[in-house]
Amino acid sequence: MAFDDLYQEIILDHAKHPRNKENLDFISDDEIHENPTCGDSVKIAVDFSKDGKLERVRFDGDGCAISTSSASMMTEIVEGKSKEAVLNMIKSFILIMRNEDESSLEDWGDLIALEGVIKYPLRVKCATLPWHALENALL
């Protein structure tokens, strides 16, 4: 059933128990990334390791199950990767979610659960919001 495709067990789990979600009050409100159509917001903090890799990505904010789980899974998958690699991943992820690239999220770990969102154009922005925020934080 399409609805359960949208809210797969993995998504509900990440939404209920988001990984790497912390209070990021030290980041100014000017740097909040917002979805203007719904009011969802997300902040991202990136810690780099000595060799320039993303050591840890944390997020804070207020969002639906789709955007929260997307943020949670994103912070897990980008850990330990180089900035360039992550920027490329962000680009690919956004294109796949917008259905402008027909690649699958098969090799993306838990994130494959978000493939169901592609069928709900109004919710695609929920899934991509944290990725845009991470891109902002990296550029």
Add this chain to the structure above:
Amino acid sequence: MNDNWVFHNGKSISRVREDFPILQHKLNLKGGIAPVDLVYLDTAATAQKPLQVIDAVNRYYTRQNSNVHRALHTLGEEATAVYEGTREKIRSFINALHRHEIVFTKNTTESINLLASSYGSSFKPGDEVLLTEMEHHSNLVPWQLLSEKTGCTLKFIPIDQNGELELDQLDQLLTERTVFVGVMHVSNVFGTINNIELIIKKAHALNIPVLIDGAQSSPHMQIDVQALDCDFFAFSGHKLYGPMGIGVLYGKEEYLESMPPFMGGGDMIRSVKLTGSTWNELPWKFEAGTPNVGGAAGLGSAIDYINELSFESICNYEDMLTEYAGKLLSGIKNIKLYGPDGDRAGVFSFTHDDLHPHDMAQFLDRFGIAVRAGHHCAQPAMRKLKVSSMARASLAFYNTRSEIEYLVEKINAAGEYFSNGI
């Protein structure tokens, strides 16, 4: 509870629902779920249209279409009669003194932009415009643009946690520098019915004109602009069971006369020379270009429809539904309901402890229930209440008690779906 209401014109609630074709169609959902009945609880965003309105628009384009105010042929006359006929219906509908006090616009937003651009063009630095913290963006952003252009200052009547205006601050906020007051009649977030009578009285004591944003009130209560004594009143046709793309700005003659045109073009001029022009008389001074005559045809029909049911009858039914919905919704576990406890309009915004409003709206959609989720174009009000998003169910006279019961049942199911087993 069964739904056996009869309106003023003898139509039962089920007969009224039959007038709305969209309520008769099954809704196709994604993923092979069998089509479901539509439970439309998003009237505050836009109302559904009765067949009478759809027919009027259809009739206009199949038999009457022509440009207004210029063609001398038969159709030109008919189109003009349709357009100006709706203006008279609106005059009577809101009890304006003169027909030329009714200006057609695209919607409430355009009405307020017209007012801010035109009436506000004479504002100076230091002048104050008083609004409220609960305004829809449409009665906020046009004034912000004006403030950037003219240097006028915006001030706000605060709201409390119930989404009610703190009117005890009104005397301090109205000063000798206040040049204009703009306030919404009914809140599209909280369902609050504002005490506009008091605001108008106090503003008038200082000779300050008042705009009432009637987008949410005009479909649900009888408006009498003369009794209210408001100086401007704005509303949208599409929230009034009419078509999209037609709205109204009512203004008192003395104000409209003194205001410069909003847009330039055809129909709004008397005489045009290459070096300058003179303006047409009211209301056409404000209606540049070919207007939405098909929209006017539909809006006129919508007003006829409301008049046939009668506002007294509509209000009685909607009051009963609102009270019933308030009682049932406030009884749901883990729900926080916003807005005033007592007298209110049929607009219910709520949040659930266990799931985000988007997920709530998406879950309800699976059962054909249409509610809104988001910031409802009222971000400052949401920020004040420290909520980023709410779900909202809003009612109209075509809704039923069974639909409210179904909503409550599915809100409970959503709570279980999102909290169970994880």
